[in-house]
Amino acid sequence: MKRIMVTGGAGFIGSNFIRYELDQYPDVRIVNFDKLTYAGNLENLKDIDETRYTFVQGDIADADAVRQALDGCDAVVNFAAETHVDRSIMAASDFIATNVTGVYNIVEAAHQLGLERVLHVSTDEVYGSIEEGSFKETDRPNPRNPYSASKASGELIGLSHFITFGTPVVITRGSNTYGPYQYPEKVLPLFVTNAIDDEPLPLYKGGEHNVRDWLYVEDHCSGIDCALRNGTPGEVYNVAGGNERENIVLTRKILSLLGKSEDLIKLVKDRPGHDRRYSIDPAKLGQLGWKSKMDWDEGIARTVGWYRDNEWWWRKIKSGEFLEYYNRQYGNR
Known part of the structure; x- marks a missing residue:
């Protein structure tokens, strides 16, 4: 190819x-x-x-x-x-x-x-x-x-x-x-960039213990x-990453890495039909020689650091269309 x-x-x-x-x-x-x-x-x-x-x-x-x-x-x-x-x-x-x-x-x-x-x-x-x-x-x-x-x-x-x-x-x-260059509507870059600005982190109430890999x-x-x-x-x-964590664990990890208070966590009305847990088995791909390499703690620290060090990339995004979406999504929650 x-x-x-x-x-x-x-x-x-x-x-x-x-x-x-x-x-x-x-x-x-x-x-x-x-x-x-x-x-x-x-x-x-x-x-x-x-x-x-x-x-x-x-x-x-x-x-x-x-x-x-x-x-x-x-x-x-x-x-x-x-x-x-x-x-x-x-x-x-x-x-x-x-x-x-x-x-x-x-x-x-x-x-x-x-x-x-x-x-x-x-x-x-x-x-x-x-x-x-x-x-x-x-x-x-x-x-x-x-x-x-x-x-x-x-x-x-x-x-x-x-x-x-x-x-x-x-x-x-x-x-x-997760990683660099992710549009900040998604939970990790949203929470990192909000925390940098001491803005609330809108965590779904009832979904805070949901698990993602x-x-x-x-x-x-x-x-x-x-x-x-x-x-x-x-x-x-x-x-699959093999790194299952509750949403609240991810949220606290982000705040800890940025030296921010957990008071920034704001529980908001849950998403309709919010799935409780995702988990997949990557053994089939493993038979082709693949495996994930990044440790979760290192990967999260590296990602949080990237957004902290690259405000030039996300600050211009968090205006215009994004701001309209954000207010529509979280304004009445």
Whole structure:
């Protein structure tokens, strides 16, 4: 694979994946196809090697644009998605357009052009909540909010294309990912940046003991890369961090690292249908040689430090569209 198109490459995981590929493979060239919605930010990639990188602005919901950008590529990795559960509860139409129709456009174009591989990046949230144990890839998805339902639908589109046409689709399901360049609507960068400014940390009441498995973004990228290059078409691979923590534990850890008081914690009305616990088993991907490397304490400290040291990146984001969303989401809670 010499030329890889990365959709959503100006977003959080997508931009980190581009960095990872360019660092790991000196002969790889990247085409970054991104619509540049509110969470897309080309400053995430401002210091990369542009001699092996091309940016194309476009929407995966536009079939013609997808096919044109894919022409000449060997593979595509699809990060492009609407990803925030709270936004999907407010309005789900964009999630359907991007996470379902967009996936169809990608696999259809890949089939027509004869690509070597289509890697579709999905989420552990398609499984729903689990009280004990961990989900395996053979467990039946049970999405419980509009976001996860749209992601599960996109998976089915991809897998059906493999079964029907032989399109070489591989799917990864990642757990809660954290690290640099994450848009501050998500809990970790939101809480870090709020705490830096001594603003309240809006923690869902009733969800403070919910459990998430935390996966450092570079580990997620290496897992996706492993599945891309070594996975079997038509298969699904879990990518897990092995770092399950309650939301309140994460919140207290952030405050401790910043030397801030727990008085900043503000319990707010819980999210409708809030899943209690996510947990996935990555043993299948482990059989291909992958494992997560980042220790949770080190990863959280490194991430908090990045946001503390890079206010230039997030301060301009936390205005305009973000501020409107934030007030709409938390203003009456």
